[in-house]
Amino acid sequence: MAGFVLIVVAAFFVPGIILRTKSIASGRKGPGLFQPLKDIIVLLKKGSVFSTTTGLIFQIAPAVTLATIICAMLLLPFAEQKAMLPFEGDFVLFAYLLALGKFFTIIAALDTGSSFEGMGASREALFSMLVEPAFFILLATFAMFTGYTSFSVIFNQFFVTGNDYVMIYSIIGVYLFIQIAMVENSRIPVDDPKTHLELTMIHEVMILDYSGFDKALIHIGTYLKFALYGSLIYNLIVPAGWNIFLQAGLFFTVQAFFAIVIGLTESFRARNKMNKNPKFILTLSAIAWIAFTVILILTDKLA
Amino acid sequence: MLNSVLFLVILFLSLLVFFIPGKFKYHFTLALLACGVLLTSMWSVRMLAGTEQLIEIPLFVPTAGSAFILIIDRLAAFFIIVVNITVIVGFLYARGYLAPYMKSKNSLRFSIHYFSYLWLWLSMLMVVMMRDGLSFLIVWEIMALSSFFLVIFDAEERSILKTGISYLIQMHVGMLFILIAFLIVEKTTGRMSFDALGEYFSGHRNLPLFLLFFIGFAIKAGFIPLHTWLPEAHPAAPSHVSGVMSGVMIKMGIYGILRVLMAMQSDLLVTGIIILVVSLISGVMGVMMAIVQHDLKRLLAYHSIENIGIIGTGIGLGMIGLAQNNPALTLLGFAGGLLHVLNHSLFKSLLFFNAGSVYQATHTRNIEQLGGLMKRMPYTAILFLTGSLAICGLPPFNGFISEYLIYMGMFNSLSGATLYNSIIILGSIVGLSLIGGLAIFCFTKAFGIVFLGEPRSDKANHAEEVTRGMIIPQLLTVALILVIGLASPLIVKPVFDIVVKTFAINDPVLISGAFTANLSQISIMGGVFVLVLVTLLVYRKYHLRRRLVEKGPTWGCGYTAGTSRQQYTATSFAYNYNHIAKPVLQTTKEMDEIKEEEIFPRERSFISHSEDIFKKLLIDRPLDWFAGLLKRIAVMQTGQIQHYILYAFVFMLLVFLLSLLNII
Incomplete structure (x- = not known):
């Protein structure tokens, strides 16, 4: 329960921190910390315009996507508390739930009949397909390392297995989760949410036709997803046994750190050329393979 | 009686x-x-x-x-x-x-x-x-x-x-x-029956006979x-x-393969690995080729190959479990495979029926000519969407349950596996996750291009919903899909029972059904998901009622004269993918470039085509070669009676000479 609430709370300020970091790094005064929240409130007050081409799918897709993200949040543990619905192999459900959300975002984009949105849909489908193996290899590495197959137990056992090399996985895991989060949330270097041309967008172009309430749902989903991945990263860094109040403090520190990393990356790095993206994403899988090989060596399977 | x-x-x-x-x-x-x-x-x-x-x-x-x-x-x-x-x-x-x-x-x-x-x-x-x-x-x-x-x-x-x-x-x-495999069994045991397989396998090498059966049954099943x-x-x-x-x-x-596997006694590991590798290749290649198809039913046919691959992956893992005395892997592998047999029969038939409805309403199966059918055929569209979500293995539908069981078999056995096995298992995890991603790519394309957007041709524009008689029977299939997806323990328990009894698993923890606790959690999650979704949608309805809701054209980025022909097509949707998958798919394009001196380009056409590389190598090439050979031999067929008499004479002379030299 605590994990769920903390993710929601973190979602309030993570996108704001990213914005602040970017404006400070570029020397602008920039919007305030809670600008993203204010945006949502404005959107909720507004009416909606629906394209005549669109139908049922376009209307339900944002709600479906948000529902999948909320359900995925129920699978993450916090400190020594288990997740709300832990079971063996819950990370499979985690990945597939997020995929369900993607599915609906993609077909909603195709529902508009716009060629721009079709382009975004095609790109999103391709990139999220390519990132899937990296996530699964990483989780397989953890499953092999700890001998368990549930988020709750894996993270609980992560630091108590007595393995001196735990830092290696921690670092590789954190690195990969940050990169996967960038791909899944459509941020630089794969996608640039602030780009000014529809032709160069991926995620933003898919939601061009949304307005009002539905757009607010999409934004809420995006913010929650950031905090969701931040929480995954947190679980890899901080041992589950520590004092719970200390943990709560550390949780927000890690989330803030995650947001600052994203902000800095976006300030100092250009987006990849579109046709370089597959290579970039497949590299993540390759890094995950390396982590897996390392663990084979450490567990004396590979002499 | x-x-x-x-x-x-x-x-x-x-x-x-x-x-x-x-x-x-x-x-x-x-x-x-x-x-x-x-x-x-x-x-x-x-x-x-x-x-x-x-x-x-x-x-x-x-x-x-x-x-x-x-x-x-x-x-x-x-x-x-x-x-x-x-x-x-x-x-x-x-x-x-x-x-x-x-x-x-x-x-x-x-x-x-x-x-x-x-x-x-x-x-x-x-x-x-x-x-x-x-x-x-x-x-x-x-x-x-x-x-x-x-x-x-x-x-x-x-x-x-x-x-x-x-x-x-x-x-x-x-x-x-x-037939050959059965004859071999009969020769040694005197009986030509599946029951005699055990007797044969106990006294002979298992692998060669299995391979014979496997090839025979795999042609029916459609393994690549x-x-x-x-x-x-x-x-x-x-x-x-x-x-x-x-x-x-x-x-x-699949049934035939399982029947043979039940009787096998040695060579289990290598058998399991062969099935696993063939299945993963079928799974990944099947869906990769499905993505570039334009014919809706052909696309679904390639997906059958993919799903046979998933079933085979489960069976292969089960065999590896048997070989290594790992009852959890045996149970989860076989149960996942078997359940996927049921699941696939449900959602694939559903998809084919609705592809048929689309064909009946539009008289075309070409995806590029369809579009906007969701407005014209709403029931068909929703049925097709259900099938698509299920075939992609997305929760809360039935495909997820069987894929989850197979995943669990793999993840559970990772920590105890040897080096060789962990690499195989990791390979399968990568394969299965890639299949999942590719399937989503394929079905967002299939559903999105066929049912969403604006109609791309007159045929699609004048489509009408099919009769109620065609829709209602399919609701039974949908109901089963949802039952398996949302109340999986109900169905998985009997399937576990079948596997436990068929493959004589005697681990008390597994038999007691400890694993189904996980499935109950998934069911609860399915319920939570539906609840959250319904709440959101109800609130959305309430919220929108008090706001100004307008209708307008799709945002065209400033361009207002867009036509339905400017929409993204199936080919353009798969363009990025095609670029990466080129080495495997061998897509060919036919178009003439616009030349420099062409100030006013004339009308031209563009055709892209992707070939099934296996069909080309295994069927077309050998057949062409054989036909070529026969053509060359046909030189002898001159139509002149003297020549034919000469052939007979030469033949007799040859027989005479050979017998003179004691060769025949």
Whole structure:
């Protein structure tokens, strides 16, 4: 329960921190910390315009996507508390739930009949397909390392297995989760949410036709997803046994750190050329393979 | 006794189809089908719910050693249920689908069609119930023949007849392998039966015989590279037939493989790895080729190959579990595979039926000409969407449950695995996750291009929803999909039970069903998901009622004169992907470049085409080579009688010389 609430709370300020970091790094005064929240409130007050081409799918897709993200949040543990619905192999459900959300975002984009949105849909489908193996290899590495197959137990056992090399996985895991989060949330270097041309967008172009309430749902989903991945990263860094109040403090520190990393990356790095993206994403899988090989060596399977 | 009489009565009554007047033909067939489905389903329920080891139903004279005897064990009972569900739904759907053909085809054609349909169903039932080699081969042959007649229903089109014949030939190649395998068994044990396999395997190397059986059954199942009949035959057949063929008939190959595996005693590990590797290749290649298809039914046919790959992955893992005495892997692998057999039969038949509805409404299967059908055919669209979500393995639908079981088999055995095995298992995890991602890519394309956006042609624009008679039967399939997805322990428990008893797993923890606790959690999550979604949607409705809601055109980035032809097409959707997958798919483009001196470019066309590389290498190339050889030999066919006499003379001279030299 605590994990769920903390993710929601973190979602309030993570996108704001990213914005602040970017404006400070570029020397602008920039919007305030809670600008993203204010945006949502404005959107909720507004009416909606629906394209005549669109139908049922376009209307339900944002709600479906948000529902999948909320359900995925129920699978993450916090400190020594288990997740709300832990079971063996819950990370499979985690990945597939997020995929369900993607599915609906993609077909909603195709529902508009716009060629721009079709382009975004095609790109999103391709990139999220390519990132899937990296996530699964990483989780397989953890499953092999700890001998368990549930988020709750894996993270609980992560630091108590007595393995001196735990830092290696921690670092590789954190690195990969940050990169996967960038791909899944459509941020630089794969996608640039602030780009000014529809032709160069991926995620933003898919939601061009949304307005009002539905757009607010999409934004809420995006913010929650950031905090969701931040929480995954947190679980890899901080041992589950520590004092719970200390943990709560550390949780927000890690989330803030995650947001600052994203902000800095976006300030100092250009987006990849579109046709370089597959290579970039497949590299993540390759890094995950390396982590897996390392663990084979450490567990004396590979002499 | 009563059982066998009833079954025989159904067998013989099927002949009456030819004599019933045209008006009642359908009803008669349906009644017969329903009776048979009830009868055989009762047998399987009795088997699955009871404690009996076997149910034996002797046909004809019940003497000892009688060949025609139906034997039902748990595995057979499971397959009977799978067959019955899809066949009955398919036939109910067929009524509406066949209605437009009523005028163009005479009564005899329909008689043949119904008769073949009945016998396809009966032969599939008998395939899973016959243990004796000879009777098995007979019903296996009936299955091939009846499906052949079903495929060529529309034989006025020459291409369909050609496809049908090519299908028939490939089925017989498969049958040849099975026949040889049975003959080898008979030579050593004196019995030609599945029951004699155990005896053979205990005294001989297991792998060679398994490979013979595997090739034979894999042609039916459609494992790559033996799949070449599949993407041709499914589009050619009427949709209810493609649904049944893809949903259940190809599973007979899986059944055969399982039956052989049950008897195997050594070489288990290498067998498991062979199945696993072949399956992963089938899975990944199947979906990769599916993405570039433009023909909706062809796309679905390639997806059958993918799903056979997933089933095979489960079975292969189960075998590896057996080899290493890892009961958890055995249970989860086989159960995942078996459950996917059921799942695939549900969602694939559903998808084929709706592809048929689209074809009936628009008279085209070309995805590029469709679009916007969700507005015109809302029920069909929602049914197709359900099938798409299920086939992608997304929660809370049934495909997720079977894929989850297979994933769990892999993840659970990782920590205890040896180096060699961990690499194999990780490879399978990567394969399965890639299959999942590619399937999503493919079905967002298929659903999005066919049903969403604006219609891309007049055909799509004038489409109308199909009759209620075609929609309602499919609700049964949808209900089953949702039950398996949302209340999985209900279905998975019996499947676990089948695997535990069939493969003699004796781990008390697994038998007690400890694993189903995880499935209950998934069910709860499914419930939570539905609840959250409904809450959001209800609030959305309430929220929008108090806001200004307007209608307008799609945002065209400042351009206001867009037409439906400017939409993203299936080809453009797959363009990025095609770029990466080029080495595998060998997509070719035909277009002439615009030259520099062309100030006003003339009209030109663009054709892209992707070939099935396996078909090219395994069927087309050897056939071309053979045809070329025959052509060269045909030089001898001069048409002059003197030459032919000369040939005879040369032949006699040769025989004379050879015998003189004592060579022959």
